[in-house]
Amino acid sequence: MRCEIIAVGSELLTPSRLDTNSLYLTDRLNELGIAVRVKAVVGDDQADLAAVFSAALDRADLIVLTGGLGPTSDDLTRETVSQVLGRPLAESAQIVAALERRFAARGLRMPAINRKQALVPGGARVLDNPNGTAPGLWIDHEHRVVVLLPGPPRELKPIVETFVLPTLSTLTGGARLYRKMLKIAGRPESMVEEVTEPVYSKWADESPPIVTTILAAPGQVELHLVMVAVDGSAAEARLTAAASALETVLEGDVFSTDGRTLEEVVGDLLRESRLSVAVAESCTGGLVVSKLTDVPGSSNYVERGIVAYSNRAKVEMLDVPEHLIATYGAVSESVAAAMAEGVRTRAKTGVGMGITGIAGPGGGSPEKPVGTVAIAVSVGEETSTRTFRFPGSRDMVKSQAAQAALDLVRRRLLAIR
Amino acid sequence: MRCEIIAVGSELLTPSRLDTNSLYLTDRLNELGIAVRVKAVVGDDQADLAAVFSAALDRADLIVLTGGLGPTSDDLTRETVSQVLGRPLAESAQIVAALERRFAARGLRMPAINRKQALVPGGARVLDNPNGTAPGLWIDHEHRVVVLLPGPPRELKPIVETFVLPTLSTLTGGARLYRKMLKIAGRPESMVEEVTEPVYSKWADESPPIVTTILAAPGQVELHLVMVAVDGSAAEARLTAAASALETVLEGDVFSTDGRTLEEVVGDLLRESRLSVAVAESCTGGLVVSKLTDVPGSSNYVERGIVAYSNRAKVEMLDVPEHLIATYGAVSESVAAAMAEGVRTRAKTGVGMGITGIAGPGGGSPEKPVGTVAIAVSVGEETSTRTFRFPGSRDMVKSQAAQAALDLVRRRLLAIR
Numbered sequence: 001m002r003c004e005i006i007a008v009g010s011e012l013l014t015p016s017r018l019d020t021n022s023l024y025l026t027d028r029l030n031e032l033g034i035a036v037r038v039k040a041v042v043g044d045d046q047a048d049l050a051a052v053f054s055a056a057l058d059r060a061d062l063i064v065l066t067g068g069l070g071p072t073s074d075d076l077t078r079e080t081v082s083q084v085l086g087r088p089l090a091e092s093a094q095i096v097a098a099l100e101r102r103f104a105a106r107g108l109r110m111p112a113i114n115r116k117q118a119l120v121p122g123g124a125r126v127l128d129n130p131n132g133t134a135p136g137l138w139i140d141h142e143h144r145v146v147v148l149l150p151g152p153p154r155e156l157k158p159i160v161e162t163f164v165l166p167t168l169s170t171l172t173g174g175a176r177l178y179r180k181m182l183k184i185a186g187r188p189e190s191m192v193e194e195v196t197e198p199v200y201s202k203w204a205d206e207s208p209p210i211v212t213t214i215l216a217a218p219g220q221v222e223l224h225l226v227m228v229a230v231d232g233s234a235a236e237a238r239l240t241a242a243a244s245a246l247e248t249v250l251e252g253d254v255f256s257t258d259g260r261t262l263e264e265v266v267g268d269l270l271r272e273s274r275l276s277v278a279v280a281e282s283c284t285g286g287l288v289v290s291k292l293t294d295v296p297g298s299s300n301y302v303e304r305g306i307v308a309y310s311n312r313a314k315v316e317m318l319d320v321p322e323h324l325i326a327t328y329g330a331v332s333e334s335v336a337a338a339m340a341e342g343v344r345t346r347a348k349t350g351v352g353m354g355i356t357g358i359a360g361p362g363g364g365s366p367e368k369p370v371g372t373v374a375i376a377v378s379v380g381e382e383t384s385t386r387t388f389r390f391p392g393s394r395d396m397v398k399s400q401a402a403q404a405a406l407d408l409v410r411r412r413l414l415a416i417r
Numbered sequence: 418m419r420c421e422i423i424a425v426g427s428e429l430l431t432p433s434r435l436d437t438n439s440l441y442l443t444d445r446l447n448e449l450g451i452a453v454r455v456k457a458v459v460g461d462d463q464a465d466l467a468a469v470f471s472a473a474l475d476r477a478d479l480i481v482l483t484g485g486l487g488p489t490s491d492d493l494t495r496e497t498v499s500q501v502l503g504r505p506l507a508e509s510a511q512i513v514a515a516l517e518r519r520f521a522a523r524g525l526r527m528p529a530i531n532r533k534q535a536l537v538p539g540g541a542r543v544l545d546n547p548n549g550t551a552p553g554l555w556i557d558h559e560h561r562v563v564v565l566l567p568g569p570p571r572e573l574k575p576i577v578e579t580f581v582l583p584t585l586s587t588l589t590g591g592a593r594l595y596r597k598m599l600k601i602a603g604r605p606e607s608m609v610e611e612v613t614e615p616v617y618s619k620w621a622d623e624s625p626p627i628v629t630t631i632l633a634a635p636g637q638v639e640l641h642l643v644m645v646a647v648d649g650s651a652a653e654a655r656l657t658a659a660a661s662a663l664e665t666v667l668e669g670d671v672f673s674t675d676g677r678t679l680e681e682v683v684g685d686l687l688r689e690s691r692l693s694v695a696v697a698e699s700c701t702g703g704l705v706v707s708k709l710t711d712v713p714g715s716s717n718y719v720e721r722g723i724v725a726y727s728n729r730a731k732v733e734m735l736d737v738p739e740h741l742i743a744t745y746g747a748v749s750e751s752v753a754a755a756m757a758e759g760v761r762t763r764a765k766t767g768v769g770m771g772i773t774g775i776a777g778p779g780g781g782s783p784e785k786p787v788g789t790v791a792i793a794v795s796v797g798e799e800t801s802t803r804t805f806r807f808p809g810s811r812d813m814v815k816s817q818a819a820q821a822a823l824d825l826v827r828r829r830l831l832a833i834r
Binding site: 037 | 427428430431432433435437440441443444447452453454455456457458459460461462465468469472475476487488489490491519522523524525528529530531548550569571630632696698701702703704705706707709710711713714715716719720721722723724725726727729730733734763764776777778779780811812815
């Protein structure tokens with residue numbers, strides 16, 4: 001079953017408002033195995049709405065329209081749907097009675113304009129709205145289903161839960177959507193694609209198919225696997241096997257298959273290994289320790305963080321030998337290693353991290369351009385170091401450096417496990 | 418000029434993702450008097466995208482497509498637009514060269530799949546993308562304009578600002594939108610409304626009207642003033658006078674009328690006062706120093722940051738007397754003051770900041786519930802302290818505490834100026 005959602009209302013076309021009903025609708029429809037293929041937002045304009053609705057009717061089995069069911073003259077959804085489907089409006093005695101009861105219960109008479117809300121396209125079923133004056137409408141039309149819902153979420157949701165979903169589930173026959181997400185660090189998007197595409201492309205032709213999508217964020221790539229199936233345990237088993245196959249070709253670069261963030265994964269590894277961590281940062285300016293402490297309970301393993309922006313701070317607080325800075329420069333693997341070891345020794349932690357680099361926009365040089373970052377991780381007897389060259393603006397360099405540093409700790413902790 | 422926006426990407430049809438690029442695009446297009454009439458979201462499906470794009474082409478003068486320009490096989494925007502417009506794709510030597518330079522700069526070879534990003538529909542102009550591999554494309558087609566933009570906001574926005582808007586403004590002419598924004602700290606939204614509404618409400622009836630909107634973010638309230646006018650200098654003069662009137666009733670709580678963030682304002686005040694700063698944080702976990710160092714050039718005044726999560730770290734690194742922690746607790750104004758003075762003394766800076774609190778979800782008690790945060794600022798001879806009780810989740814408490822700490826520094830620096 002393929003679905004399109006149309007949100008109606010000029011306020012949804014302003015720079016400060018989004019159609020959030022469609023997120024809720026997508027979530028609930030996906031659970032029934034109904035995929036949303038297109039979403040549209042249209043203003044209070046009859047010609048635009050008629051065009052968008054007609055196009056959806058040509059493509060979809062289920063069209064859900066939200067909003068534009070109010071009593072005022074700019075509410076046009078009922079009228080437009082009636083006209084496009086060729087089903088003339090007629091007044092519903094059931095709705096008039098419900099409206100009159102609603103106003104009477106508040107000691108008010110029904111304003112004349114509300115009578116418009118009792119108009120119903122021929123053949124429509126009225127879906128009672130306990131929280132407002134605009135009822136929902138369900139229209140079976142030439143092997144398609146058209147559903148009209150009021151825009152306010154507290155009116156829309158009860159109608160969906162009590163009427164729309166139960167009726168749709170009788171039409172779909174138990175199929176549901178299942179998903180799995182792999183999060184990857186240390187490998188750029190195109191290099192993830194290069195090794196995974198030969199693996200996942202064949203799943204698209206199996207029955208039922210697994211659909212794979214790649215998404216990139218600073219310092220992180222995500223692979224989303226989605227399938228629609230009736231048999232839930234078989235679906236979960238196939239997705240788990242698919243995730244394993246991708247993990248194999250991505251070697252150690254997959255850090256999460258259960259939704260956890262990188263800082264949560266590192267936190268769990270630290271907890272398992274019974275190690276605490278101390279962080280010495282320069283160019284990331286506190287972002288690494290701020291991410292680590294975003295995790296509830298991180299006070300159990302984050303001992304301290306030092307942001308040593310100046311060379312004096314690096315020497316005084318982290319015991320970085322001045323001759324290292326003089327010889328190799330503040331941005332060097334030698335200094336990163338000294339920072340990681342210095343903070344670890346002072347803090348008496350199991351893990352020490354050192355990050356030094358040039359976030360930009362100033363401070364670059366031909367040998368060390370903006371984006372150059374040296375990272376060191378000290379665990380056990382060994383301090384490992386790496387130098388990166390990250391592209392992008394100051395905040396991009398900070399984000400990528402923080403992710404890379406957390407990822408290096410993850411790899412070291414896995415290696416000693 | 419009527420515009421439609423089409424966002425491409427299956428991830429935008431999941432229950433957890435929204436197309437937010439269209440808000441930014443609407444905002445900037447509205448400023449040129451261009452109305453957005455329809456917005457659509459389409460998955461990575463060539464047939465769906467072709468249908469939605471063709472329909473938009475029938476109705477609109479300007480069609481902006483975002484996303485689907487990546488190197489992977491599910492990126493189909495270029496191919497689909499080429500096919501619908503009947504403009505075959507050809508490889509652009511300019512783009513191939515730029516891609517190769519981009520990868521070479523990071524010491525990487527260009528993966529073969531990236532070559533796809535150099536394909537361009539016939540007659541398209543290439544819009545350089547300094548922050549990514551996918552260039553934008555501008556196509557003049559039968560009295561219509563079709564613009565293709567990469568999906569990531571940090572890639573899309575620079576292309577819009579430097580190329581798309583200037584070119585569109587030559588096509589539109591006439592009235593423009595003018596705005597002014599006041600940023601406010603230390604006063605909740607409802608109390609901002611209480612004192613400003615009597616001032617700004619009358620501007621809505623003037624000609625042309627000034628429209629005022631209030632927006633709240635953690636630790637910050639914004640007042641947006643907007644007017645549409647042909648005469649730019651008259652508009653700017655009215656908005657400046659309006660901003661002054663609001664600043665008067667908001668007393669010292671307006672920290673910015675020129676778009677600067679709180680950390681930029683604090684940075685500028687530190688620079689003017691020729692003072693450096695050192696930060697000692699507990700519950701904010703590095704967020705304060707990370708915000709301060711988000712500002713380019715902050716290495717000139719940020720000397721160091723200490724994240725002292727454990728009591729031992731507070732004693733060892735900040736010289737907080739153990740008896741203070743024993744007597745008043747780690748979350749207390751006495752300890753915050755000792756942290757601010759300790760970090761300032763060790764770092765030999767003009768300003769010291771101390772932040773200690775309970776970010777949650779655990780660690781609260783009846784006298785000191787989750788959200789309790791003590792903040793101290795040490796400048797000159799005086800250390801001032803304040804205790805806050807912030808509502809919300811762990812990250813909300815961290816954000817509000819960081820804003821409050823920066824705002825206290827701002828007020829102290831203004832007072833000694």
